[in-house]
Every structure is written in C-alpha cells, then in structure tokens.
Amino acid sequence: MTRLATLLAGLLLLARPALADVNAFGTGSLAQIEARRAGSDFVLVLWSVDCPPCLKELALLGTLTDARARQRLVLVATDDPGRHAEADALRKRFGLTDMEHWAFDATEPERLRQRIDPAWFGELPRSYRYATDQPRRARSGLLDAATLGDWLGTAITGPGHD
Numbered sequence: 001m002t003r004l005a006t007l008l009a010g011l012l013l014l015a016r017p018a019l020a021d022v023n024a025f026g027t028g029s030l031a032q033i034e035a036r037r038a039g040s041d042f043v044l045v046l047w048s049v050d051c052p053p054c055l056k057e058l059a060l061l062g063t064l065t066d067a068r069a070r071q072r073l074v075l076v077a078t079d080d081p082g083r084h085a086e087a088d089a090l091r092k093r094f095g096l097t098d099m100e101h102w103a104f105d106a107t108e109p110e111r112l113r114q115r116i117d118p119a120w121f122g123e124l125p126r127s128y129r130y131a132t133d134q135p136r137r138a139r140s141g142l143l144d145a146a147t148l149g150d151w152l153g154t155a156i157t158g159p160g161h162d
Helices: 002-015 029-036 052-062 067-071 081-093 109-116 145-152
Strands: 022-025 042-047 073-077 100-104 126-130 137-140
Touching: 022 029, 022 081, 029 100, 042 052, 042 145, 052 081, 052 145, 067 073, 073 081, 081 100
Parallel strands: 022 100, 042 073, 073 100
Antiparallel strands: 042 126, 126 137
C-alpha cells in the first residue's frame, strides 16, 4: 500500500499546474536581472493581483505587438506565494506569458521592496526604466501608453491608448 500511496502522491504533484516560466524573486534577483540585461534598455514593472490599476496596466502591456518591445519588459508580481496561481492566470488572461516574469518568493515583501528600492513604500503599480545612457528612473502609478511607448521606443496605438 505504501508504494501505491507514494505513486499517487507523485502523480498528483505532476498534475498540479506548473509555474516553470515564472522565476522566484528573492533578495538577489534584481541584481541578477540587471546583470543579465546590462547594456540594454528595459522596463521593470511591479504589480499585484489586488491592484486594480495594475490590471489596467497589464491590459495595456498585453496590447503590445512589437516583439522587441515585449522582450524589454520584465514583470514582477509582488504577491505572496499563496497568490502565485492567481498571478499566473492574469498573465495568461492578458497575453503576457511570453514576457520575462518573476514573482516574490517570500511572505516578507518589505524586505524585497527594500532591496528593489529603499525609497519605495509599496505603492503599485511601480515601474523602473533602465536606459543605458541614464540612471534608473522610478515611476509610481499607472503607466500611460505615451510614457510606455517612449520608454520602450515604440508607438502604442489602438483603442484606449490616448
């Protein structure tokens, strides 16, 4: 009976939806992202499942058709691990599964926020523009299409992108 129970438990683990394309965001993750993207422009977008403006921003990000612009986005869900399945469902709903995505790996978001930016108090959405010729630039609040287009070097047109 013990073998059967072990086999069934293993099958249940395999049947569980995997979040393999989501990276665990820990205390050293920002440095890892910055090192991997050194010498290139990119935008770091912090969001949460409980943030209505974040959902509007995710919808805007989902309308991007420029593949190069989509590659310059790094999304970080700031929710605790118990909410990762919800975050993954939202990424799928908004068509963001092809973008680099991270999710907070700890239930101590204050510690991770401090590592990202000591001047950030947790307000969302929060974005950072990394440009090779400028210091990192922070922005709290919903990104509009014009700012996002400027940061990514692409025009964003279509319904709701005034």
